[in-house]
Amino acid sequence: MTRIGVITFPGSLDDRDAQRAIRLAGAEPVALWHGDHDLKDVDALVLPGGFSYGDYLRCGAIASLSPIMSEVVDAADRGMPILGICNGFQMLVEAHVLPGGLVRNDHGAFVCRDQRLRVENNATAWTNGFDKNAEITIPLKNGEGGYLADAETLAVLEGEGRVVFRYLDVNPNGSLNDIAGITNQRGNVVGLMPHPEHATEEGFGPDTDAAMRNGTDGLTFFASALRALTLA
Numbered sequence: 001m002t003r004i005g006v007i008t009f010p011g012s013l014d015d016r017d018a019q020r021a022i023r024l025a026g027a028e029p030v031a032l033w034h035g036d037h038d039l040k041d042v043d044a045l046v047l048p049g050g051f052s053y054g055d056y057l058r059c060g061a062i063a064s065l066s067p068i069m070s071e072v073v074d075a076a077d078r079g080m081p082i083l084g085i086c087n088g089f090q091m092l093v094e095a096h097v098l099p100g101g102l103v104r105n106d107h108g109a110f111v112c113r114d115q116r117l118r119v120e121n122n123a124t125a126w127t128n129g130f131d132k133n134a135e136i137t138i139p140l141k142n143g144e145g146g147y148l149a150d151a152e153t154l155a156v157l158e159g160e161g162r163v164v165f166r167y168l169d170v171n172p173n174g175s176l177n178d179i180a181g182i183t184n185q186r187g188n189v190v191g192l193m194p195h196p197e198h199a200t201e202e203g204f205g206p207d208t209d210a211a212m213r214n215g216t217d218g219l220t221f222f223a224s225a226l227r228a229l230t231l232a
Contacts, residue, residue: 002027002226005042007072007088009034009063013050014085014197021197022046025222034066044081044125044225045072047088049141049195059102059144060090069095079232081125081225082189086142089181089191098182098191099157100149105142106174114206114215115140115194116168117180121161124187125228129220136217137206138194140172145193147175147182157182165192188228196221 004022006029008015019029030042039045052063063069069091076082076097084092092098105111119127119134130136149157154176157163165181173193181192196218199205206215 002044002229003030003040003042004028004044004046004222004225005030005032005039006046006048007032007034007068008048009050009052009066011050011052011054012048012087014195015048015050017195017197018046018048018085021200021218021222024200025219025226027222027226032068034063034068037067037071039068039071039075043229045075045083047072047082047084047091048197049086049088052087052091055144058090058094060087060094063087064091064094073097076184076189079186079188081228083126083221083225084189084191085195085197086145086193089193090144092189092191097189098184099153100147100182102144102193103146103148104144105146105172110141110143111145111172112141113139113172115172115180117165117194118168119164120166121164121183124164124183124190124224126190126221126224127164128227129224135168137199137208137215138196138218139198139206140194142173142193145173145175147179147193149176160185164190165194
């Protein structure tokens with residue numbers, strides 16, 4: 001069975017949710033600890049959401065220096081599928097696995113909402129199960145989710161098709177170009193601010209036209225990783 005590791009940092013909140021999402025997708029979740037160097041022979045990695053180290057200094061900055069992050073960087077370079085969700089996305093940019101940065105929401109407040117997204121790139125390890133330009137709904141919750149990068153970096157991301165998700169209807173945090181998630185050049189690493197692990201099970205996800213809390217768009221992220229590993 002495919003093994004997907006979920007790294008817990010001091011202050012992680014959504015690591016158990018990510019483990020459950022992995023299990024629902026048909027893989028084996030493997031709990032990993034930030035202070036170790038052992039990835040326990042996993043096939044893919046998830047850096048979950050939360051408030052690592054209380055978001056001191058900058059969100060994800062201290063966690064990006066945790067011992068296991070050297071293994072994460074090496075795994076990314078080897079082509080392992082890696083997903084950074086919210087705080088995990090912040091860690092990946094702080095570790096320079098992904099470009100840019102995340103700053104405080106432009107309206108200065110924490111935001112929690114069901115967020116519509118457009119899938120801009122369905123060729124990554126975590127999005128191959130979506131149709132290109134599919135519109136999905138994923139819960140969002142952050143206080144420092146505004147994505148920024150310099151003009152040259154933005155031009156590269158846009159020109160190479162590395163913007164994976166874009167906010168629809170409303171930009172909830174002031175992210176440049178409505179960017180909700182990006183990928184590295186190889187397409188194995190994806191970071192996004194919304195939380196797909198909270199949209200994997202009927203009765204507990206976002207509202208849909210069919211029923212309240214019925215949205216399961218997030219499950220496709222984890223199923224996509226399994227498909228990418230099968231085809232590798």
